[in-house]
Amino acid sequence: MSEMPERRQTGAHHGTSVRFDRVNKSFGRVAVLRDIVLEAPGGVTTCIVGPSGSGKSTLLRCTNLLERPESGRILLGEIEITAAGANVDAIRTRVGMVFQHFHLFSHLSVLDNVSLALRKVRRMEREQAEDVARAKLAAVALGGLERRRPSDLSGGQQQRVAIARALAMEPEVMLFDEATSALDPELVKDVLGVMRDLATAGMTMIVVTHEMRFAREVAGQVVFIDQGRILELGPPDEFFDRPRHPRLRHFLEKVL
Amino acid sequence: MSEGFHRIFSTFFDPGMIVQALPEVLTVGLPNTLLLSLFASAIGIALGLLVAAGLLSGYTSVRLPCRGYVDILRGLPHILTVYLIGQGLPLAGLAIFGGNTYGYAALAIGLIESAYFAEIFRAGFQSVERGQVEAARSTGMTRLQTMRHIIIPQGARRVLPPLTGQFILVIKATSLVYLLGLTASQREMFAIAQDAAINNANLSPLTAAGLVYLALTIPTTYAVNAWDRRIRGARSTHAVEGD
Ligand SMILES: Nc1ncnc2c1ncn2[C@@H]1O[C@H](COP(=O)(O)OP(=O)(O)O)[C@@H](O)[C@H]1O
Ligand SMILES: [Mg+2]
Numbered sequence: 001m002s003e004m005p006e007r008r009q010t011g012a013h014h015g016t017s018v019r020f021d022r023v024n025k026s027f028g029r030v031a032v033l034r035d036i037v038l039e040a041p042g043g044v045t046t047c048i049v050g051p052s053g054s055g056k057s058t059l060l061r062c063t064n065l066l067e068r069p070e071s072g073r074i075l076l077g078e079i080e081i082t083a084a085g086a087n088v089d090a091i092r093t094r095v096g097m098v099f100q101h102f103h104l105f106s107h108l109s110v111l112d113n114v115s116l117a118l119r120k121v122r123r124m125e126r127e128q129a130e131d132v133a134r135a136k137l138a139a140v141a142l143g144g145l146e147r148r149r150p151s152d153l154s155g156g157q158q159q160r161v162a163i164a165r166a167l168a169m170e171p172e173v174m175l176f177d178e179a180t181s182a183l184d185p186e187l188v189k190d191v192l193g194v195m196r197d198l199a200t201a202g203m204t205m206i207v208v209t210h211e212m213r214f215a216r217e218v219a220g221q222v223v224f225i226d227q228g229r230i231l232e233l234g235p236p237d238e239f240f241d242r243p244r245h246p247r248l249r250h251f252l253e254k255v256l
Numbered sequence: 257m258s259e260g261f262h263r264i265f266s267t268f269f270d271p272g273m274i275v276q277a278l279p280e281v282l283t284v285g286l287p288n289t290l291l292l293s294l295f296a297s298a299i300g301i302a303l304g305l306l307v308a309a310g311l312l313s314g315y316t317s318v319r320l321p322c323r324g325y326v327d328i329l330r331g332l333p334h335i336l337t338v339y340l341i342g343q344g345l346p347l348a349g350l351a352i353f354g355g356n357t358y359g360y361a362a363l364a365i366g367l368i369e370s371a372y373f374a375e376i377f378r379a380g381f382q383s384v385e386r387g388q389v390e391a392a393r394s395t396g397m398t399r400l401q402t403m404r405h406i407i408i409p410q411g412a413r414r415v416l417p418p419l420t421g422q423f424i425l426v427i428k429a430t431s432l433v434y435l436l437g438l439t440a441s442q443r444e445m446f447a448i449a450q451d452a453a454i455n456n457a458n459l460s461p462l463t464a465a466g467l468v469y470l471a472l473t474i475p476t477t478y479a480v481n482a483w484d485r486r487i488r489g490a491r492s493t494h495a496v497e498g499d
Contacts, residue, residue, distance in 0.1 A: 064394055093396030103387035107410050116405060117395035162391070169395055 015042030015204045016077040016094070016172035018063060023072035025058055032058045033069065034228040040173075042077075043202040044220035047209055047236075051251060055228040056208040060175045063206065064095040076173065093121060096166030100178040102158045104150035104165070110137065111146035114165045121169070136164040140194050156187030163194055174198060176207040212256060216240055224248045266458075273460035274467070277452045281465050285445030292362055292430040292444055297423055299366025304373025309403070311378045322374070329371035334432055338364045342436040358442050361433035369426050376422060380415035381407050417484035424473045424480070431469075445469065 018040040025033040032055045040046040048056050061067040062074060065081060065088050074082045081091045105113050114133035118124045124132070137143055140160040150158055159179055166174060176195065180188040192214050199205055199218045209215060215222050215236060222239040224232040224247075231245045240256075243249045310322030329337065341364035345352065353359025384407050392402040431446035438447055449465035 066390055066394065089393075089396050089398050092394055095394075097391070097394040099387060099391065101387055103385065103391040105388055105392070105406055106385070107406075107413075117392075117397055120401050120405060121396040165391075165395065 015044075015202055017042040017075075017204065018173055018206065019073075019075040020059075021073040021075070023059075023062060023069045023074060025055075025062060025067060025069045032228050033062070036072070036228075036230060038223065038230060038233070040204060040206050041220065042204050045199040045203075045205040045207060045218050046221050046223060047207045047215035047219035048223045048225060049209065049212070049215065049251070049255075050225035054225045056225055057177050059225070060097070060177050060206060060208060063173075063175055064092050064097050066097075089121075093117075093169050094172050096169060096171035096174045098159070098162050098166055098174070098176045098179045100181050102150070102155070102162045102182075104158055104161055106150055108150075109146065110142070110148050110150065110153070110161050113150065113161055114168050117165070118168055133164070133168055136168045137161070139167070140164045141190070154187060155183045156190045159183065159191050160194055163191075167198075173204045173206070176205065176209070178208055178210065180209070180211060210255065212240070212252075224251065226251070268459050268463050270458060270460040273452075273456060273458050274464040277449060277461035277464040278468075280448050280452070281445050281461070281468055284441065284443060285448040285465065286468060288438075288442060289427065289430050289444040289446075292358070292365065292433065293423065293427045295362035296365035296369055296430065297426050299363060300369030300373045300422075300426065301419075303366065303370035304377055307370060307374035308377030308381060311374060312381055326371045326374050329368055330375075334368050334429060335435065337368050338432045338435055340364075341367060342433070357433075357436045357438050361430075361436055361438070364436075365426065365429050365433065368429065369422065372422055372425070373419070376415055376418045377411070379418075380411035383414050384410045413487060417480050417487060420476065420480045420483075424476050427472055428469060 020036045020038040023033055023036040024031070036059065038046075048059065050056055058067055062069050065086075069082060072082070073080050076091060076094060079091070080086065081088075105116065108116065111130055111133050114136055115124075115126070115129040118129035118132055119126060122129075134143070134146060137146060140163055142157060142160055142164065145153065145157065145161075150161065153161065159182075163179075179195070180191050183191065188211070192211060195205070195207065195214070196218055207215075207219070217236075219236050221233060222236050223230055224239070224243075224245065226247050232239065232243065232248045239248075240252065243252055307322050307325060310318050311326070313319045313322070338361075342357065342360040345360060345363075353363070388406055388410075389402055392406045393399075397405070430444055433444065434447035434450055438444070443451070445465045445468055446462075449461040452461035453459050
């Protein structure tokens with residue numbers, strides 16, 4: 001049950017890489033991801049931008065198997081997570097996910113939100129799990145709010161609890177799906193700050209975002225997805241200053 | 257006119273008859289009615305939970321049979337199901353309760369009610385935000401752990417009022433088991449009233465039973481409604497605070 005797939009490190013960077021190898025996904029007749037080939041290197045932040053409906057969320061959801069690609073392979077380090085017999089639950093403990101709308105467990109306190117999976121999945125004693133949870137909450141500047149209910153927190157605080165919840169499992173990769181899109185502008189900064197710290201600490205991250213400044217400053221590479229295809233990929237300065245694909249130029253004109 | 261009224265009154269509302277019937281209705285019938293209701297609800301809730309999980313299964317081969325089970329048990333007249341279980345099972349050689357009619361009676365009502373309980377649970381489970389379920393799965397929690405720690409605790413709050421409401425219907429539904437012929441000490445309220453009505457050639461004992469049913473169901477109904485309002489009220493206030 002709690003036996004973990006072997007952890008390996010790849011490439012020059014520390015940390016676990018994620019590789020997409022000709023990944024296709026459709027919903028019914030609608031092709032949402034088409035032949036996605038991408039490497040998110042270990043220890044690097046990969047930002048994904050693109051118009052709404054282009055398949056960004058679906059790509060993230062495939063990465064922790066909330067969706068299953070029809071074809072192609074996804075590799076987490078050296079492990080093919082899309083393989084037939086892959087242990088989905090064990091893989092998900094290695095990949096943290098943060099959602100646009102937080103999705104905190106509304107019936108649980110902040111502390112329980114963060115410690116639940118430690119107790120149930122990692123089978124830690126309550127006391128130990130809560131110690132870890134407190135440390136993670138302190139790391140996202142939420143010390144002292146342990147006993148609150150999610151509904152008593154601001155959106156920015158809720159999202160930081162969600163980040164702490166994901167980090168508690170000590171994932172090798174973090175996925176962020178428009179983590180700041182649902183937040184009031186004045187609360188965005190705190191959440192981006194936490195994400196920036198994670199990036200600096202060498203976490204492998206795949207970040208779907210509309211925050212172009214964050215992408216420019218934090219990302220190791222930026223990816224443009226449109227209608228399920230990767231149209232452009234490059235280091236941020238090239239991506240933003242010398243976009244080649246006309247669709248990307250058009251997109252950047254609109255959002256910048 | 258007044259003679260017709262008098263006849264109705266003396267047939268259904270003869271105070272002497274009502275008072276005469278009440279002691280047995282209360283001392284033998286009431287405990288049996290409550291016991292049957294509890295047994296039947298326990299069966300109904302346990303089965304209903306399983307069937308509800310089946311109704312929400314991703315597998316058609318699980319979902320369809322569960323859907324059929326619910327539709328058939330809700331679609332058949334309850335009398336028919338009571339006969340089918342209470343007399344059909346022993347006839348078919350499945351005398352799981354031996355000659356004990358009580359067991360078949362509880363099972364029959366329990367099966368019928370499991371279909372209604374299943375729909376209540378399904379609605380409760382479905383009311384839990386899908387994103388929270390995905391968030392739980394994303395941390396590596398299994399389907400079962402997510403069910404146990406996220407879906408059931410949240411669903412339970414929303415399910416308790418309709419569940420209690422259904423229990424009121426179970427109390428009334430137990431009156432059907434008189435069809436199966438219970439021994440004197442096993443009779444629930446309706447069977448006792450029915451026997452007294454036949455012995456006295458007067459329907460007032462049924463009225464006596466009816467009064468006790470009302471004394472059980474009306475206060476419970478109001479309590480459940482108040483409870484339901486409080487839960488809903490609490491939730492909408494919360495939603496406003498959350499925004
Ligand atoms: N579960 C689903 N069922 C059917 N269609 C879906 C589902 N999820 C997403 N889609 C469709 O797939 C496309 C891509 O969606 P999504 O990945 O959410 O895009 P993005 O995150 O870039 O806005 C959209 O057209 C959307 O309507
Ligand atoms: Mg999206």
